[in-house]
Amino acid sequence: MVWRRKVFLSSKHTLSVLVEDEIGVLSRISGLFARRSFNIDSLAVGPTQTPGISRIIMVVPGDQKTVEQITKQLYKLINILKVEDVTFTPSVERELILIKLDCKQNQRSAIMEVVNIFRAKIVDLAENFLIIEVTGDPGKIAAFENIVHNFGIIEVARTGKISLTRSSKINSEFLKNLTEEKL
Structure with missing residues (x-):
């Protein structure tokens, strides 16, 4: 091959x-x-x-x-x-986002499910609002923001991307795509 x-x-x-x-x-x-x-x-x-x-x-x-x-x-x-x-160099990339959501009592369990799936953290809780912290690669951040959009985003604060090149020179995106192709 x-x-x-x-x-x-x-x-x-x-x-x-x-x-x-x-x-x-x-x-x-x-x-x-x-x-x-x-x-x-x-x-x-x-x-x-x-x-x-x-x-x-x-x-x-x-x-x-x-x-x-x-x-x-x-x-x-x-x-x-x-x-x-470092665009095409194997690297680890991360971003952080804080999202304040409008959170009615009947929505809390649904929001908690999404938080758990994304391994996010609830960092502030008020009667009708939640602030959630998510750390991950830019794709994960975008996916999380897209999913919680329906709950009612009040405010967003997002860092820029940070990145360090991988010493192993292994491109995990390439490996992930290779694994998906075999499925």
């Missing part, structure tokens, strides 16, 4: 950017995107294991050529240490 790697043209790319943790670095990055008319779909920033170094995970729309241009422009900025497009 011959395995062929499929290359997909993605309309959204995930960039992992290591920066020196200096005042104004995020402002310079956002200014670059604004000047070049690039958009950022999601942005997550946090410290790394190395003091003074932060990781920025950006999801940006565009083709491969656009991402290459963004990468070149980012490297021109001071305080940028490394820019990596």
Whole structure:
């Protein structure tokens, strides 16, 4: 059996950017995107294991050529240490969402079922409202949001995607698709 790697043209790319943790670095990055008319779909920033170094995970729309241009422009900025497009690299991706739902007494058991199925947590409970926390890959977050939409979403707060490349280099999405094909 011959395995062929499929290359997909993605309309959204995930960039992992290591920066020196200096005042104004995020402002310079956002200014670059604004000047070049690039958009950022999601942005997550946090410290790394190395003091003074932060990781920025950006999801940006565009083709491969656009991402290459963004990468070149980012490297021109001071305080940028490394820019990596991890879109097609085996990685672990997670997001967090908090959703406040309108929750009538007769809906609570149905909502609890959905919460349990998605391994979510109820983090606040009031007479007619629930706040639910869900952590997972972006597909899980979107599926959860879609299902609870019928209960009446009052508010949503969602983080941007965070991502680390897999040291094992094993693409779990590829393995999951392979298993599904055999079924």
